[in-house]
Amino acid sequence: MCGLILFTFVFFHFLNHAFGNVSLELMDWGQSLRGIVTGSTLFPWIFYGAMVLHALLGLWKLAERRTLRMPLWEAAQIVLGLLIPYVLIKHIFVTRGAEMAYGSAISYRHELTALWPGDAWWQSGLLVIVWLHGVLGLHHWLKLKSWYRRIQTELAITAAVLPLLALTGWISAARRLELAGLRKLNVTPYQKAELLDLVLMVRLGVYGLIVFILLGLVLRYGIAFFQRRIAITYLDGRTVRAAPGPTLLEISRMKGVPHMSVCGGRARCSTCRTLVLAGEADLRAPGPTEAQVLKRIGASSNVRLACQIRPMTDMVVRPLMSHGRKLQAPGLADRYRWGVEQPVVVMFIDLRGFTAMSEGRLPFDVVFILNRYVDGVVKTVTRNGGVIDKVMGDGVMALFGVDQDMGRGARDALVCIDALGRELEQVNLDLKGHLSAPLKIAVGLHGGTCILGRIGLDSQAGVASGLTALGDVVNVASRLEGVAKEENALAAVSHDVITAAGLGMPPEDSLRQVSIRGRQQPLAVICLPQEAGITILTSPSRTDAA
Structure with missing residues (x-):
């Protein structure tokens, strides 16, 4: 929360700097507009409180580290965070301190006079460092959110353009001010000297604290060298020895054992989850943060987060998620490799009576017919915004709304049903000489929150896993495909999908109440006739019924 407050301030501060590309007057106007919030009595307490707390939490986390082995992005964020105070302290004291x-x-005229040209490089460096530090933290927090991927391109463009505009803005305004001879510093030389003395003292205090923490880390490493060792055995056969104190994730990193951790050891993602096979009794009970994550994923009692447990005795463990090796197939190195919860629409498509139809045919004929049918279905689904989950003989499972919201996915799926009907007509024409009767399909469609992930093969054997949906929504969609067969309908669509698509209430006479195994209440379903398709949902009678 502290980091989010600070980043919000930085965002609007940079936006204000960008106004300098237009005029100094526009910068002052933006400053006065921001002053409505920043000029309140409460703001300094919130802002400076968040700044101090964010810094202290960062230093505390640094002090808690038992190893400096970490992913590159974590190291970059720490280094950038340690560089910020050097320039920021001076910036704060010559502005808010003087006030x-x-x-x-303290106006932009004073600020630009104080910074240009002597501190231009320092100030520009501060902008870049602060922005990179904030963007890194924000990205590695948001990348676990299901909606983040949909707007990631727009956010990346903003992250690249805004600091560039802020840099050119303040520099352009400062140069125009100098050329116009309007430079003015609102403090006397004596006052400025006093402020700079204070800046030096605060810098020494802050970096003295940082040096103290780093020396503490070195001392801790030295003490650990002489401490007793505990053995951590991984089920792949490796056994490592380390002094008690570090987390299991830190021990894995220290000893070069691949151990997944997407969030950087902050107990946000659960990717470092580990099955503890021996030594669990000597661990502390999960804290509130760890307990919440374990409850959300439905973990058993002997599953813990490696970033939160600190082994004190010998242990036997098995990390439950494979390490993020670079995947060979394009497009697979994404968040779905580790699993996310996301609302999607699930579609099951199955040929009716194909087993009986294939009896007595030559294998070549069966495969030829099936390939023509599956090829048409896959192309139709893909063309209408769907993603193929799996092909199971004459059955196809597809997902809609993976890269959009569920409403768009529901509309795409309904349009796809109509397109599948037309595609099947073409398939029947193409195979007319090979079929004794036209092919018919049954479609089941349901939507809701699923677990999406890449299950099984991870391309190490030359084969990469595709996207798979798991959960109750999948079971219901599969059941609805059976309902479509029972009702001799083209498709059975749940009322949840109709609502998500924004189509309102379908005609009462078209609704069915279907019992679903594992559900106490029946599910409202509309069956679409083979001939009418989704036109029943857009007919005038439907509007009247709504």
């Missing part, structure tokens, strides 16, 4: 100590009017 509080001497009652000086």
Whole structure:
């Protein structure tokens, strides 16, 4: 929360700097507009409180580290965070400090006069460092969110353009101010000297604390060298020895054992989850954060987060998620490799009576017919925004709304049903000489929150896994495909999908109440006739019924 407050302030501060590309007057106007919030009595307490707390939490996390082995992005964020105070302290004291100590009017005219040209490089560096530090933290927090991928391109463009505009904005305004001879510093040389002395003292205090923490880390490593060792045995056969104190994730990193951790050991993602086969009794009970994550994923009692447990005795463990080796297939190195919860629409498509139809045919004929049918279905689904989950003989499972919201996915899926009907007509024409009767399909369609992930093969054997949906929604969609067969309908669509698509209430006479195994209440379903398709949902009678 502290980081989010600070990043919000930085975002609007950079936006204000960008106004300098237009005029100094626009910068002052933006400053006065921001002053409605920042000028309140409560704001300094919130902002500076968040700044101090964010810094202290960062230093505490650094002090808690038992190893400096970490992913590159974590190291970059730490280094950038340690660089920020050097320039930021001076910036704060020559602005807010001058205002509080001497009652000086701090305007953009004063700021630009103080910074240009002597501190231009330092100030520009501060903007870049602060922005990179914030964007790194924000990205590695949001990448676990299901909606983040949909707007990631727009956010990346903003992250690249805004700091560039802020840099050119403040520099352009400062140069125009100098060329016009309007530079003015609202503090006396004596006051400025006093502020700079104070800046030096605060810098020494902050970096003295940082050096103290780093020395503490070195001392801890030295003590650990002489401590007793505990054995951590991994089920792949490796056994490593380490002093008690570090987390299991840190021990894995220290000893070069691949151990997945998407969130950087902050107990946000659960990807470092580990099955503890021996030594569980000597671990502390899960804290509130770890307990919440374990409850959300439905973990058993002997599954713990490696970033939260600190082994004190010998243990036997098995990390439950494979390490993020680079996948060979394009497009698979994404968040779905580790599983996300996301609302999607699931479609099951099956040929009716194909088993009986294939009896007595030559294998070549069966495969030829099936390939023509499956090829048409896959192309139709893909063309209408769907993603193929799996092909099971004459059955196909597809997902809609993977890269969009569920409403768009529901509309795409309904349009796809109509397109499948037309595609099947073409398939029957193409195979007319090979079929004794036209092919018919049955479609089941249901939507809701699923677990999406890449299950099984991870391309190490030359084969990469595809996207798979898991959960109750999949079971219901499969059951509805059976309902479509029972009702001799083209498709059985749940009322949840109709609502998500924004089509309102379908005609009462078209609704069925279907019992679903494992559900106490029946599910409202509309069956679409073979001939009418989805036109029943858009007919005038439907509007009247709604």
